[in-house]
Ligand SMILES: Nc1ncnc2c1ncn2[C@@H]1O[C@H](COP(=O)(O)OP(=O)(O)OP(=O)(O)O)[C@@H](O)[C@H]1O
Protein backbone atom coordinates (compact mmCIF):
# COMPACT_ATOMS: atom_id res chain seq x y z
CA UNK A 1 0.00 0.00 0.00
CA UNK A 2 1.33 3.44 -0.86
CA UNK A 3 0.11 6.98 -0.51
CA UNK A 4 -0.91 6.93 -4.13
CA UNK A 5 -3.21 3.89 -3.64
CA UNK A 6 -6.77 3.79 -4.86
CA UNK A 7 -9.20 3.97 -1.92
CA UNK A 8 -12.54 2.18 -2.41
CA UNK A 9 -15.24 2.82 0.21
CA UNK A 10 -17.61 -0.09 0.73
CA UNK A 11 -20.67 -0.27 3.03
CA UNK A 12 -19.76 -2.15 6.20
CA UNK A 13 -23.26 -2.32 7.69
CA UNK A 14 -26.90 -1.64 7.05
CA UNK A 15 -29.00 -2.34 3.99
CA UNK A 16 -26.33 -1.93 1.35
CA UNK A 17 -23.63 -4.08 2.91
CA UNK A 18 -24.58 -7.54 1.67
CA UNK A 19 -25.54 -6.45 -1.82
CA UNK A 20 -22.37 -4.38 -2.22
CA UNK A 21 -20.16 -7.31 -1.23
CA UNK A 22 -22.07 -9.56 -3.65
CA UNK A 23 -21.68 -6.97 -6.40
CA UNK A 24 -17.89 -6.88 -6.06
CA UNK A 25 -17.71 -10.67 -5.76
CA UNK A 26 -19.58 -11.09 -9.07
CA UNK A 27 -16.94 -8.93 -10.69
CA UNK A 28 -14.24 -11.24 -9.32
CA UNK A 29 -13.20 -8.61 -6.78
CA UNK A 30 -12.59 -10.35 -3.47
CA UNK A 31 -11.86 -8.38 -0.30
CA UNK A 32 -9.16 -9.56 2.00
CA UNK A 33 -9.60 -8.27 5.52
CA UNK A 34 -6.21 -9.08 6.95
CA UNK A 35 -7.08 -8.79 10.61
CA UNK A 36 -10.47 -10.47 10.52
CA UNK A 37 -14.02 -9.14 10.26
CA UNK A 38 -13.44 -6.31 12.74
CA UNK A 39 -10.73 -4.80 10.57
CA UNK A 40 -12.19 -1.82 8.77
CA UNK A 41 -9.53 -1.78 6.08
CA UNK A 42 -8.78 -4.38 3.48
CA UNK A 43 -7.27 -4.97 0.07
CA UNK A 44 -8.46 -6.51 -3.19
CA UNK A 45 -7.05 -9.91 -4.06
CA UNK A 46 -5.03 -9.68 -7.26
CA UNK A 47 -5.38 -5.92 -7.79
CA UNK A 48 -2.34 -4.01 -6.51
CA UNK A 49 -2.43 -0.50 -5.04
CA UNK A 50 -5.97 -0.73 -3.71
CA UNK A 51 -7.11 0.00 -0.17
CA UNK A 52 -10.68 -0.94 0.76
CA UNK A 53 -12.32 1.12 3.53
CA UNK A 54 -15.40 -0.43 5.18
CA UNK A 55 -17.70 2.42 6.26
CA UNK A 56 -21.37 3.36 6.75
CA UNK A 57 -23.25 4.50 3.64
CA UNK A 58 -23.35 8.03 4.99
CA UNK A 59 -19.64 8.17 5.85
CA UNK A 60 -18.87 6.97 2.32
CA UNK A 61 -20.57 10.09 0.95
CA UNK A 62 -18.45 12.29 3.23
CA UNK A 63 -15.24 10.64 2.05
CA UNK A 64 -16.22 10.96 -1.61
CA UNK A 65 -17.13 14.62 -1.16
CA UNK A 66 -13.82 15.52 0.50
CA UNK A 67 -11.74 13.30 -1.74
CA UNK A 68 -10.71 10.94 1.08
CA UNK A 69 -11.94 8.03 -1.07
CA UNK A 70 -11.68 7.63 -4.83
CA UNK A 71 -14.55 5.21 -5.46
CA UNK A 72 -17.51 4.24 -3.31
CA UNK A 73 -20.85 2.49 -3.22
CA UNK A 74 -23.65 4.46 -1.59
CA UNK A 75 -27.26 5.59 -1.96
CA UNK A 76 -28.15 8.49 -4.23
CA UNK A 77 -30.40 9.86 -1.46
CA UNK A 78 -27.35 10.39 0.73
CA UNK A 79 -25.35 11.95 -2.09
CA UNK A 80 -28.07 14.47 -2.93
CA UNK A 81 -28.68 15.21 0.75
CA UNK A 82 -25.12 15.51 1.99
CA UNK A 83 -23.25 17.14 -0.91
CA UNK A 84 -24.52 20.60 -1.85
CA UNK A 85 -22.51 20.64 -5.11
CA UNK A 86 -22.89 16.93 -5.89
CA UNK A 87 -22.46 17.32 -9.63
CA UNK A 88 -19.14 19.13 -9.15
CA UNK A 89 -17.81 16.88 -6.38
CA UNK A 90 -18.63 13.40 -7.66
CA UNK A 91 -19.31 11.46 -10.84
CA UNK A 92 -22.06 8.87 -10.58
CA UNK A 93 -20.61 6.06 -12.69
CA UNK A 94 -23.54 3.66 -12.74
CA UNK A 95 -26.66 2.65 -10.79
CA UNK A 96 -26.34 -0.81 -9.27
CA UNK A 97 -29.90 -2.17 -9.20
CA UNK A 98 -30.13 -2.60 -5.43
CA UNK A 99 -30.84 -0.41 -2.41
CA UNK A 100 -33.92 0.97 -4.12
CA UNK A 101 -35.93 3.35 -1.97
CA UNK A 102 -37.95 6.53 -2.43
CA UNK A 103 -37.56 9.70 -0.40
CA UNK A 104 -41.15 10.83 0.14
CA UNK A 105 -43.38 13.39 1.82
CA UNK A 106 -45.91 11.56 4.02
CA UNK A 107 -48.85 12.88 6.05
CA UNK A 108 -51.35 11.25 8.43
CA UNK A 109 -53.89 9.05 6.60
CA UNK A 110 -56.51 10.86 8.67
CA UNK A 111 -55.96 13.99 6.55
CA UNK A 112 -58.41 12.77 3.92
CA UNK A 113 -58.61 16.09 2.04
CA UNK A 114 -54.83 16.44 1.79
CA UNK A 115 -53.54 14.71 -1.32
CA UNK A 116 -50.93 16.94 -2.95
CA UNK A 117 -48.09 19.27 -2.01
CA UNK A 118 -50.29 22.25 -2.93
CA UNK A 119 -52.74 21.18 -0.22
CA UNK A 120 -50.00 21.74 2.37
CA UNK A 121 -50.40 25.51 2.01
CA UNK A 122 -53.85 25.27 3.50
CA UNK A 123 -52.68 22.85 6.19
CA UNK A 124 -49.94 25.30 7.19
CA UNK A 125 -52.42 28.20 7.41
CA UNK A 126 -54.77 26.04 9.44
CA UNK A 127 -52.08 24.99 11.93
CA UNK A 128 -50.97 28.57 12.34
CA UNK A 129 -54.54 29.74 12.96
CA UNK A 130 -55.35 26.96 15.39
CA UNK A 131 -52.09 26.55 17.31
CA UNK A 132 -50.08 29.67 16.52
CA UNK A 133 -47.02 27.81 15.24
CA UNK A 134 -45.54 26.72 11.92
CA UNK A 135 -46.34 23.36 10.37
CA UNK A 136 -43.55 20.95 11.43
CA UNK A 137 -41.83 18.47 9.11
CA UNK A 138 -39.75 15.73 10.78
CA UNK A 139 -36.83 14.47 8.68
CA UNK A 140 -33.15 13.68 8.45
CA UNK A 141 -33.24 14.79 4.79
CA UNK A 142 -33.11 18.50 5.65
CA UNK A 143 -31.57 19.69 2.39
CA UNK A 144 -33.71 17.54 0.10
CA UNK A 145 -36.79 18.72 1.99
CA UNK A 146 -35.89 22.44 1.75
CA UNK A 147 -35.18 22.18 -1.97
CA UNK A 148 -38.35 20.21 -2.76
CA UNK A 149 -40.69 22.35 -0.64
CA UNK A 150 -39.23 25.50 -2.25
CA UNK A 151 -39.79 24.04 -5.74
CA UNK A 152 -43.40 23.34 -4.79
CA UNK A 153 -43.85 26.85 -3.39
CA UNK A 154 -44.35 25.74 0.22
CA UNK A 155 -42.59 28.19 2.54
CA UNK A 156 -44.61 28.30 5.76
CA UNK A 157 -43.13 25.36 7.66
CA UNK A 158 -40.34 24.41 10.04
CA UNK A 159 -38.05 21.38 9.95
CA UNK A 160 -37.70 19.23 13.04
CA UNK A 161 -34.50 17.25 12.62
CA UNK A 162 -35.02 13.58 13.26
CA UNK A 163 -32.28 11.07 13.90
CA UNK A 164 -34.38 7.91 13.69
CA UNK A 165 -37.90 6.49 13.89
CA UNK A 166 -39.04 9.52 11.89
CA UNK A 167 -42.36 7.86 11.03
CA UNK A 168 -43.28 8.01 14.72
CA UNK A 169 -43.09 11.81 14.90
CA UNK A 170 -46.68 12.65 13.89
CA UNK A 171 -48.06 10.04 16.30
CA UNK A 172 -45.85 11.36 19.08
CA UNK A 173 -46.96 14.93 18.36
CA UNK A 174 -43.49 16.25 17.59
CA UNK A 175 -44.31 17.04 13.92
CA UNK A 176 -47.33 17.16 11.62
CA UNK A 177 -45.73 15.39 8.65
CA UNK A 178 -42.50 13.70 7.62
CA UNK A 179 -39.97 13.29 4.83
CA UNK A 180 -38.29 9.88 4.93
CA UNK A 181 -37.16 6.97 2.84
CA UNK A 182 -39.46 4.06 2.07
CA UNK A 183 -39.18 0.80 0.19
CA UNK A 184 -42.10 -1.49 0.97
CA UNK A 185 -44.25 1.18 2.63
CA UNK A 186 -44.69 -1.08 5.65
CA UNK A 187 -43.27 1.44 8.13
CA UNK A 188 -45.47 4.25 6.77
CA UNK A 189 -48.56 2.02 6.95
CA UNK A 190 -47.73 0.90 10.49
CA UNK A 191 -47.70 4.56 11.49
CA UNK A 192 -50.92 5.41 9.60
CA UNK A 193 -49.12 7.68 7.15
CA UNK A 194 -49.66 8.11 3.38
CA UNK A 195 -47.44 9.50 0.63
CA UNK A 196 -48.73 12.63 -1.12
CA UNK A 197 -49.63 12.09 -4.81
CA UNK A 198 -46.79 14.34 -5.98
CA UNK A 199 -44.71 13.72 -2.87
CA UNK A 200 -41.89 11.54 -4.26
CA UNK A 201 -38.78 13.71 -3.87
CA UNK A 202 -36.26 11.21 -5.21
CA UNK A 203 -36.18 7.65 -6.49
CA UNK A 204 -32.92 6.40 -5.06
CA UNK A 205 -30.77 3.33 -5.49
CA UNK A 206 -27.21 2.34 -4.72
CA UNK A 207 -24.64 3.72 -7.15
CA UNK A 208 -20.99 3.29 -7.95
CA UNK A 209 -19.61 6.79 -7.42
CA UNK A 210 -16.23 8.41 -8.13
CA UNK A 211 -14.79 11.38 -6.26
CA UNK A 212 -13.58 14.22 -8.46
CA UNK A 213 -11.52 15.71 -5.61
CA UNK A 214 -9.56 12.60 -4.61
CA UNK A 215 -5.82 12.52 -5.40
CA UNK A 216 -5.97 10.63 -8.70
CA UNK A 217 -2.34 9.57 -8.98
CA UNK A 218 -1.30 7.52 -12.01
CA UNK A 219 -1.30 4.43 -9.76
CA UNK A 220 -4.83 5.20 -8.53
CA UNK A 221 -6.06 5.66 -12.10
CA UNK A 222 -4.48 2.41 -13.18
CA UNK A 223 -5.99 0.50 -10.25
CA UNK A 224 -9.40 2.10 -10.90
CA UNK A 225 -9.21 1.09 -14.55
CA UNK A 226 -8.47 -2.51 -13.54
CA UNK A 227 -11.39 -2.56 -11.09
CA UNK A 228 -13.83 -0.90 -13.49
CA UNK A 229 -12.78 -3.20 -16.34
CA UNK A 230 -13.78 -6.22 -14.25
CA UNK A 231 -17.07 -4.65 -13.21
CA UNK A 232 -17.83 -3.73 -16.81
CA UNK A 233 -16.80 -7.19 -18.05
CA UNK A 234 -19.20 -8.84 -15.63
CA UNK A 235 -22.05 -6.57 -16.70
CA UNK A 236 -21.22 -7.02 -20.39
CA UNK A 237 -21.20 -10.79 -19.86
CA UNK A 238 -24.51 -10.73 -18.02
CA UNK A 239 -26.23 -8.88 -20.85
CA UNK A 240 -24.55 -10.70 -23.76
CA UNK A 241 -24.72 -14.15 -25.34
CA UNK A 242 -22.71 -16.18 -27.80
CA UNK A 243 -24.53 -17.97 -30.59
CA UNK A 244 -22.78 -20.72 -32.57
CA UNK A 245 -24.23 -22.41 -35.58
CA UNK A 246 -23.31 -24.52 -38.58
CA UNK A 247 -24.13 -22.37 -41.59
CA UNK A 248 -23.78 -23.33 -45.22
CA UNK A 249 -21.18 -20.88 -46.73
CA UNK A 250 -23.57 -20.36 -49.69
CA UNK A 251 -26.10 -18.85 -47.31
CA UNK A 252 -23.62 -16.76 -45.27
CA UNK A 253 -24.42 -13.61 -47.27
CA UNK A 254 -27.71 -13.52 -45.37
CA UNK A 255 -25.82 -13.01 -42.11
CA UNK A 256 -25.13 -9.31 -42.62
CA UNK A 257 -28.82 -8.44 -42.50
CA UNK A 258 -29.35 -10.35 -39.25
CA UNK A 259 -26.32 -8.74 -37.60
CA UNK A 260 -27.51 -5.31 -38.58
CA UNK A 261 -31.15 -5.86 -37.56
CA UNK A 262 -30.23 -7.04 -34.06
CA UNK A 263 -26.97 -5.18 -33.37
CA UNK A 264 -24.97 -8.41 -33.28
CA UNK A 265 -21.29 -8.89 -34.17
CA UNK A 266 -18.89 -11.55 -35.46
CA UNK A 267 -16.17 -11.50 -32.74
CA UNK A 268 -13.81 -13.70 -34.76
CA UNK A 269 -14.60 -12.21 -38.19
CA UNK A 270 -16.41 -13.67 -41.18
CA UNK A 271 -16.94 -17.45 -40.89
CA UNK A 272 -14.34 -19.40 -42.87
CA UNK A 273 -16.07 -22.75 -43.00
CA UNK A 274 -19.50 -23.63 -41.63
CA UNK A 275 -18.77 -22.62 -38.05
CA UNK A 276 -20.34 -19.25 -37.33
CA UNK A 277 -19.85 -17.42 -34.01
CA UNK A 278 -22.00 -14.43 -33.10
CA UNK A 279 -22.07 -12.13 -30.06
CA UNK A 280 -25.34 -10.39 -29.30
CA UNK A 281 -27.51 -8.82 -26.61
CA UNK A 282 -29.19 -11.47 -24.45
CA UNK A 283 -32.54 -9.86 -25.21
CA UNK A 284 -32.18 -10.51 -28.99
CA UNK A 285 -31.07 -14.16 -28.83
CA UNK A 286 -34.24 -15.85 -30.00
CA UNK A 287 -34.87 -13.44 -32.86
CA UNK A 288 -31.35 -14.08 -34.13
CA UNK A 289 -31.74 -17.85 -33.75
CA UNK A 290 -34.92 -17.68 -35.82
CA UNK A 291 -33.09 -15.63 -38.46
CA UNK A 292 -30.27 -18.16 -38.59
CA UNK A 293 -32.69 -21.04 -38.93
CA UNK A 294 -34.31 -19.22 -41.86
CA UNK A 295 -30.86 -19.36 -43.48
CA UNK A 296 -30.84 -23.12 -42.88
CA UNK A 297 -28.45 -22.99 -39.89
CA UNK A 298 -28.11 -26.19 -37.87
CA UNK A 299 -26.89 -27.14 -34.42
CA UNK A 300 -27.49 -23.66 -33.05
CA UNK A 301 -26.18 -23.27 -29.49
CA UNK A 302 -26.42 -20.31 -27.13
CA UNK A 303 -24.00 -19.67 -24.28
CA UNK A 304 -23.62 -17.14 -21.48
CA UNK A 305 -20.24 -15.86 -20.27
CA UNK A 306 -18.74 -15.15 -16.86
CA UNK A 307 -16.82 -12.11 -18.14
CA UNK A 308 -16.65 -10.34 -21.46
CA UNK A 309 -13.73 -7.93 -21.73
CA UNK A 310 -13.99 -5.31 -24.47
CA UNK A 311 -11.03 -3.14 -25.48
CA UNK A 312 -12.70 -0.22 -23.73
CA UNK A 313 -15.62 0.06 -21.33
CA UNK A 314 -18.12 2.77 -20.54
CA UNK A 315 -17.24 2.96 -16.83
CA UNK A 316 -13.51 3.58 -17.28
CA UNK A 317 -14.14 5.97 -20.15
CA UNK A 318 -16.62 7.91 -18.12
CA UNK A 319 -14.22 8.21 -15.17
CA UNK A 320 -11.17 9.19 -17.22
CA UNK A 321 -13.18 11.70 -19.27
CA UNK A 322 -14.39 13.34 -16.05
CA UNK A 323 -10.94 13.44 -14.47
CA UNK A 324 -9.51 14.96 -17.64
N1 LIG B 1 -35.92 0.63 3.11
C1 LIG B 1 -34.84 1.39 3.21
N2 LIG B 1 -34.71 2.21 4.25
C2 LIG B 1 -33.61 2.95 4.39
N3 LIG B 1 -32.58 2.98 3.54
C3 LIG B 1 -32.65 2.19 2.47
C4 LIG B 1 -33.76 1.36 2.26
N4 LIG B 1 -33.54 0.69 1.13
C5 LIG B 1 -32.36 1.10 0.67
N5 LIG B 1 -31.80 2.03 1.45
C6 LIG B 1 -30.51 2.71 1.20
O1 LIG B 1 -29.56 2.35 2.19
C7 LIG B 1 -28.93 3.51 2.68
C8 LIG B 1 -28.40 3.22 4.05
O2 LIG B 1 -29.45 2.92 4.90
P1 LIG B 1 -29.21 2.11 6.22
O3 LIG B 1 -30.41 2.29 7.05
O4 LIG B 1 -28.75 0.78 5.90
O5 LIG B 1 -27.98 2.90 6.81
P2 LIG B 1 -27.35 2.69 8.16
O6 LIG B 1 -25.91 2.42 7.91
O7 LIG B 1 -28.17 1.74 8.95
O8 LIG B 1 -27.47 4.13 8.75
P3 LIG B 1 -28.55 4.61 9.78
O9 LIG B 1 -28.21 3.88 11.04
O10 LIG B 1 -28.34 6.08 9.81
O11 LIG B 1 -29.88 4.23 9.21
C9 LIG B 1 -30.03 4.55 2.58
O12 LIG B 1 -29.54 5.85 2.62
C10 LIG B 1 -30.60 4.21 1.23
O13 LIG B 1 -29.80 4.73 0.20
Ligand SMILES: O=P(O)(O)OC[C@H]1O[C@H](OP(=O)(O)OP(=O)(O)O)[C@H](O)[C@@H]1O
Nearest residue numbers: 164165180181182183184185186187188
Ligand atom coordinates in the same frame (compact mmCIF):
# COMPACT_ATOMS: atom_id res chain seq x y z
O1 LIG C 1 -40.80 1.21 3.57
P1 LIG C 1 -40.12 0.21 4.45
O2 LIG C 1 -39.76 -1.03 3.70
O3 LIG C 1 -40.88 -0.07 5.70
O4 LIG C 1 -38.68 0.82 4.89
C1 LIG C 1 -38.54 2.11 5.38
C2 LIG C 1 -37.87 2.15 6.72
O5 LIG C 1 -36.58 1.56 6.67
C3 LIG C 1 -35.59 2.49 7.12
O6 LIG C 1 -35.31 2.34 8.45
P2 LIG C 1 -34.21 1.28 8.95
O7 LIG C 1 -34.80 -0.07 9.08
O8 LIG C 1 -32.97 1.39 8.13
O9 LIG C 1 -33.92 1.77 10.41
P3 LIG C 1 -33.26 3.16 10.83
O10 LIG C 1 -34.42 4.09 10.98
O11 LIG C 1 -32.58 2.83 12.10
O12 LIG C 1 -32.32 3.54 9.74
C4 LIG C 1 -36.23 3.83 6.86
O13 LIG C 1 -35.69 4.84 7.69
C5 LIG C 1 -37.68 3.58 7.11
O14 LIG C 1 -37.97 3.74 8.48
Ligand SMILES: [Mg+2]
Nearest residue numbers: 014015164181
Ligand atom coordinates in the same frame (compact mmCIF):
# COMPACT_ATOMS: atom_id res chain seq x y z
MG1 LIG D 1 -31.32 2.71 8.38
